[in-house]
Amino acid sequence: MASLFLLASLALAFLCNCQADLISDVCSIAINPSLCTQTLRSDPRSRGANLKGLGQIAIVKAEAATQNAIRVVKSFSGKFKAIVDTCVETFNDAIGDLKESSQALKAGNKGDVQTRGSSALTNAGTCDDEFGGKEPPRVKAASKTAQDIIGILLAIANKL
Secondary structure: HHHHHHOOOOOOOHHHHHHHHHHHHHHOOOOOHHHHHHHHHOHHHOOOOOHHHHHHHHHHHHHHHHHHHHHHOOOOOOOOHHHHHHHHHHHHHHHHHHHHHHHHHHOOOOHHHHHHHHHHHHHHHHHHHHHHHHHOOOHHHHHHHHHHHHHHHHHHHHHO
C-alpha cells in the first residue's frame, strides 16, 4: 500500500513538474516572460494543459486585455477623437484576428495561428503609432499589456 502511494505521488509530481516546464519553456521566448508566467500560471485551466490549451487561455486573456485597451482609449475621445476612432477600429481588428487564431488553433493550423497572431499584434500596436509622442500613459500601458499578452500566443504558436 505504501509503495502504491509513493508511486502515485511520484507520478503526480512528475506531471506537475512537466506542466511547469511547459509554461517556463513557452514563457522564456515571450515578449514579456514574467507577464507570460503570471498570466498562464494564474489560470486554473493551465494545470495539465497542453500547448493548444495554453494557446486558448492566451487568446481569451489577449481578447480581454484588448477590450480593456478599447475602454481606456475611449476615455480620451474628446481630445483625440480621430485617433481614438482609429485605435478602436484597430483594436477591434486585433480581436477579430484573435478569434481567427482560436479557430486555427482548434484546427491545428500552426501557420494560421502565427499569421493571425502577428496581425493581432500589429493591429494593437497601430494605436501607439497613431498617437506618436502624444500617447496618454494609460493608453500606452493598456496597449502594451494587450500586445504583451498577444505575444504569449505567438510564443505558444512557435512551440506548436
